[in-house]
Amino acid sequence: MPAIIRPERAEDYPAVRAVTAAAFRQAAVSAPPLDGTGDPGEAALVEWLRADAGYLPDLALVAEEGGAVVGHAITTRGWIDAAGVDPLPALGLGPISVRPDRQGRGIGAALLEATVSAAQARGERLIALVGDPAFYGRHGWEPAARHGIASPDPAWGGFFQVRLLAAHGTAHDGAAGTFRYAAPFARFG
Template identity: 35%
Template sequence: MHLHPAGAADSADIDLLLDAAFEPGRHLRTAYKLRQGVTPYADLSLIGRERGRLVGSIQYWPCELWDGERAHALTLLGPVAVAPDLQGTGLGKQLMTESLAQADAAGHGVIILIGDPEYYGRFGFEAAPTAAWAVPGPVERRRLLARLAPGVTLPVAGELRSLTSAPVRVRHAA
């Protein structure tokens, strides 16, 4: 299947796919709190269509880790969605592989997600770097995963947050 960048015109189809792929309470999940009010990265978010029907989607979003002194830029991956009748066919793996290659090429040094470590571990995601991070909602600690580019380090502790929840920094005149 050929994947291409998701555009604004794909938004309604993406929402329908997410409704079909996930349970109705998906908007209450912690990952949605991190994405709320934030625009996804257009250059990383991909879709796949089959005979005009949207059958796969992956999205990436900016977020940050606040360590008490400064914000560290992170990229939140998700959701990854495949039409229910095509799950298990390799489309999810294709979405992950192609989009991660693009993220790496674009210099996204830290990518995080909330998902099954058994699945996402094959793409380099692990829970160890996020073990002491605070998150804006409930999460199984083993499912809060990070993938760090070689040589990238992050604080052991910090607060994971969306860019819309970051405090406004006021610059004072000298």
């Protein structure tokens, strides 16, 4: 039975934290604990993002199997800062996590697909993320630099990627500049 993808609810928060912590404990790269719990920093980041003005509840999704949360993706308001113009709205995806015992079964891909669909329905320009190009490239993500969008951290290189969106019949308008995530990401790094 495939996972059900739906918006997160307040009662999901403890399960989302557990899934995020478990996934990033086993990840090749994760942030050090940030809140005294011992959990990888990504678990705290999700909570900080929910409390931020950039939180978009319809773009915070869970994957559920048999009533249990097995995956989560949160997408928040980001911006493209370009010289001479007001910041342009965009989206920043992450963290995205799948419970370790459910990885490799298409749950992450389903969360990505649902995120893209929801963002397109909102009329968004693009979604940015930091992740493995081998995985995300298979799902339509491309190096951000190819589209003139600079990473907030040059060290991310090709791991900083975007998914251009065709929203309401129009494609990404070619806006270029430096991407800026929601404010809690600054606390994260």
